[in-house]
Amino acid sequence: MSTKNKILDAADVLFADKGFNGTSLREITSQANVNLAAVNYHFGSKKELIKAVMSRYMDELSPQLESSLLLICQADVKPSLHDVFSAFIAPLLNLNEFKVNGTSTFLQLLGRGYTDSQGFLRWFLTTQYPNVFTHFTKAVKIAYPELSTEEMFWRLHFTMGTIVFTMSSSEALIDIAENDFDNKLDIAGVIERVIPYVAAGVAAPIIKI
Amino acid sequence: MSTKNKILDAADVLFADKGFNGTSLREITSQANVNLAAVNYHFGSKKELIKAVMSRYMDELSPQLESSLLLICQADVKPSLHDVFSAFIAPLLNLNEFKVNGTSTFLQLLGRGYTDSQGFLRWFLTTQYPNVFTHFTKAVKIAYPELSTEEMFWRLHFTMGTIVFTMSSSEALIDIAENDFDNKLDIAGVIERVIPYVAAGVAAPIIKI
DNA sequence: AACTAATTTAAACGCACGTTTAAAATAACG
DNA sequence: CGTTATTTTAAACGTGCGTTTAAATTAGTT
Numbered sequence: 001m002s003t004k005n006k007i008l009d010a011a012d013v014l015f016a017d018k019g020f021n022g023t024s025l026r027e028i029t030s031q032a033n034v035n036l037a038a039v040n041y042h043f044g045s046k047k048e049l050i051k052a053v054m055s056r057y058m059d060e061l062s063p064q065l066e067s068s069l070l071l072i073c074q075a076d077v078k079p080s081l082h083d084v085f086s087a088f089i090a091p092l093l094n095l096n097e098f099k100v101n102g103t104s105t106f107l108q109l110l111g112r113g114y115t116d117s118q119g120f121l122r123w124f125l126t127t128q129y130p131n132v133f134t135h136f137t138k139a140v141k142i143a144y145p146e147l148s149t150e151e152m153f154w155r156l157h158f159t160m161g162t163i164v165f166t167m168s169s170s171e172a173l174i175d176i177a178e179n180d181f182d183n184k185l186d187i188a189g190v191i192e193r194v195i196p197y198v199a200a201g202v203a204a205p206i207i208k209i
Numbered sequence: 210m211s212t213k214n215k216i217l218d219a220a221d222v223l224f225a226d227k228g229f230n231g232t233s234l235r236e237i238t239s240q241a242n243v244n245l246a247a248v249n250y251h252f253g254s255k256k257e258l259i260k261a262v263m264s265r266y267m268d269e270l271s272p273q274l275e276s277s278l279l280l281i282c283q284a285d286v287k288p289s290l291h292d293v294f295s296a297f298i299a300p301l302l303n304l305n306e307f308k309v310n311g312t313s314t315f316l317q318l319l320g321r322g323y324t325d326s327q328g329f330l331r332w333f334l335t336t337q338y339p340n341v342f343t344h345f346t347k348a349v350k351i352a353y354p355e356l357s358t359e360e361m362f363w364r365l366h367f368t369m370g371t372i373v374f375t376m377s378s379s380e381a382l383i384d385i386a387e388n389d390f391d392n393k394l395d396i397a398g399v400i401e402r403v404i405p406y407v408a409a410g411v412a413a414p415i416i417k418i
Numbered sequence: 419a420a421c422t423a424a425t426t427t428a429a430a431c432g433c434a435c436g437t438t439t440a441a442a443a444t445a446a447c448g
Numbered sequence: 449c450g451t452t453a454t455t456t457t458a459a460a461c462g463t464g465c466g467t468t469t470a471a472a473t474t475a476g477t478t
Contacts, residue, residue, distance in 0.1 A: 003425080019324070021230050024465065035427055040467060042425095115228070115324045115377055150390040151402075157382055158371050158406045165370025168324060173366055181359040193360075197367045200413035201406040212455080233435060244457055249437060251455095 004042050006032040009099070012053045016108035020050055020116045051124060054113065057106045060098050062129045064091035069135040073142060081199040084139045085159075089191055096187075104170055104187045111168030114160075144203060151206065159198045166194055213251045215241040218308070221262045225317035229259055229325045260333060263322065266315045269307050271338045273300035278344040282351060290408040293348045294368075298400055305396075313379055313396040320377030323369075353412060360415060368407045375403055 001009075010032035014023040025046055029036045043049040068087040072079045095102035113121030126133060140152060147155070166173070170190055178184045185193075210218075219241035223232040234255060238245045252258040277296040281288045304311030322330030335342060349361060356364070375382070379399055387393045394402075 019230075021228075025467090026465080035425095036466095037428090037468080038426075046466065111324065114374070115320065150386065150392060153386060153389070154382075154399075154402050155406055157378075158375055158403055161374025162367050162371045162410070165323070165374045166367055169366075173363075177359065177362060180362070183359060190363075193363050194367055196413040197364055197410040201371070201410035204405040204409035234437090235435080244455095245436095246438080246457075247455085255436065 003032075003034050003038050006034055007039060007042065007049070008053055008056060011049060012057075012099075012105055012109060013101075015050070015053060015112060016105045019112045025049075050121075054109060054121065054124065055128070057095065057098075057102070057109065058125070058129050061091055061095060061106070062132050064094060065132050066135050069132075069139050072139045073135065079139065079143050081140065081143045081203050082195065084136075084143050085195045085199050087139070089188075089195070092191065093188055101187075104167060107163065107167030107187075108170070111164040114164055115168075140202065146206065147202075148206075152202075155202045155204075159202060162194060162198055162201070166190065212241075212243050212247050215243055216248060216251065216258070217262055217265060220258060221266075221308075221314055221318060222310075224259070224262060224321060225314045228321050234258075259330075263318060263330065263333065264337070266304065266307075266311070266318065267334070267338055270300055270304060270315070271341050273303060274341050275344055278341075278348050281348045282344065288348065288352050290349065290352045290412050291404065293345075293352050294404045294408050296348070298397075298404070301400065302397060310396075313376065316372070316376030316396075317379070320373040323373055324377075349411065355415065356411075357415075361411075364411045364413075367410060371403060371407055371410070375399065 007028060011023070011028045014028055014031060017023075025039050026036055028049075029038060039046065039049055043052055065088065068091055069084075072084055072087050092103050092107070095106050099105065113125070137152065137156065140147070140156070144152075167187075167190075170187065174185050174190065216237060220232070220237045223237055223240060226232075234248050235245060237258075238247060248255065248258055252261055274297065277300055278293075281293055281296050301312050301316070304315050308314065322334070346361065346365065349356070349365070353361075376396075376399075379396065383394050383399065
C-alpha cells in the first residue's frame with residue numbers, strides 16, 4: 001500500500017476517535033508506520049490532510065447519495081419523510097465495503113468536523129458538495145410541502161445535530177446499551193432507530209408564533 | 210470582583226466559543242486581566258477549572274430543573290412530552306439572569322463537554338448531578354409509558370444530541386437564519402423551535418424489529 | 419550503468435502549551 | 449506596628465506540537 005493511503009487509513013480512525021485537534025501527526029505517522037515528515041511531503045499540511053480524509057469519503061458517498069435522493073424525488077408516489085431519510089441508509093452502509101467500519105468512522109468524522117475547527121469543515125462540505133444538500137431539501141420539500149423554508153432550515157439542522165452527535169458517540173452508546181439491555185446493536189441498528197426519530201421530528205406540527 | 214470569578218467569567222465564554230482543548234490558559238488569563246499563574250494557584254489545574262466552570266452553572270441550574278420536573282411528575286393531569294421538555298425552558302432561561310448570555314453559554318459548554326475531552330464531562334455530570342437524569346426519565350415515562358426503557362435510552366440520547374449540537378453552533382445558525390430569512394432569533398426562539406422537534410422525535414411510533 | 423527525479427529518513431527548528439518556582443506585593447490580625 | 453498568611457507577579461521549565469531541512473535512499477529513464 002502506498003504511503004499516502006497508509007496515512008489516510010490511520011488518520012481517519014484517529015481523527016474520528018479523538019478529533020482533529022486531539023490527534024497529532026506523530027500519532028498518525030507512527031500508527032501508519034511511516035515517517036513523520038511524510039504527511040507534509042504528501043499532503044502539504046495537517047489541514048490539507050484533514051480535507052483529504054473527508055474528500056476520500058465524500059467522493060465515494062456523494063454520487064450514491066445524490067442518485068438515491070434523486071430517485072426519491074422522481075418517484076411516482078409521493079414519498080414520506082421516512083422514505084427520504086431512508087434514502088441515506090444504503091449509501092452510508094456501503095461505506096463499510098469501501099473501508100472497514102467506514103460508516104461509523106465517516107459519521108464520527110462528520111461530527112468532529114462540525115464541532116472541532118470552528119466550522120471550517122461545514123464550509124468545506126457545503127461548498128464542495130452542494131448537490132447533496134439541494135437534492136435533500138428538494139426531497140423534504142416534496143414529502144412535506146407545508147413546511148416553510150425557514151422551518152425546514154431549522155429542522156434539518158436539528159436533524160444534522162442528532163445524527164452527528166449520536167454517531168460521534170455511537171461506540172460508547174452501543175456499549176452502554178449492550179450492558180444495560182443485553183442488546184448488541186451495530187451501526188445499522190443505530191441508524192434504524194434514529195430514522196423514525198428524525199423523521200418524526202421534521203414532521204412535527206408547524207408551530208405558530 | 211475576585212480573581213477567581215474574573216477567571217471563571219472569562220473562561221466560560223472562551224470555552225463555549227472555542228472548546229476546552231482549543232482555549233489556552235494564556236487566552237483566559239489575559240482576557241480576565243489576571244496573571245497566568247492565577248489559574249493554577251486558585252484552581253490547581255486546567256481540568257479543575259473546567260469542572261469549576263461547569264459546576265457554577267450546574268449548581269444554579271440543577272435545583273430548578275429538578276423541582277420543575279418534579280412538578281410535572283406530580284401534576285394531576287398526565288403531561289405530554291411537550292410539557293416535559295417545556296419544563297426545561299424556564300430553568301434554562303433563568304441562567305440569563307445568573308450571567309449575561311448564560312443560557313447559550315451553558316448550552317454551548319454542554320456541547321463542548323460531550324465532544325471534547327473524550328467523555329470525561331459526561332461522567333462528571335451524570336455522577337455529580339444524577340437526580341436531573343432520573344427525574345427526567347421518570348417524567349418521560351409518565352408522558353409516554355408505552356416506550357420501553359431501551360427505546361427511551363436511545364431517544365433521549367438522540368434528544369441530547371439535537372440540543373447539544375444545535376446550541377454548540379447556535380450563534381452561527383442564528384446568523385445564517387437572519388441573513389437568509391430576515392428573522393433574527395434569540396436563544397429563546399431557538400429553544401421554542403427545537404422543543405416541538407424533540408418532543409415529536411421521542412413520541413415517534415415504536416419501531417418493530 | 420549513469421543520471422535524474424521522487425521518496426524516505428533523522429534531526430532540528432521555532433512556537434505555544436500547562437505547570438512550577440521563588441520573590442514581591444498585599445491583606446489579615448494580634 | 450510587626451508578623452504572619454495570602455495573593456500576585458515575572459520568569460522559567462519541560463513537553464509536545466506542526467513544520468522544515470538536507471542528506472540518504474529508492475525508483476524511473478535513457
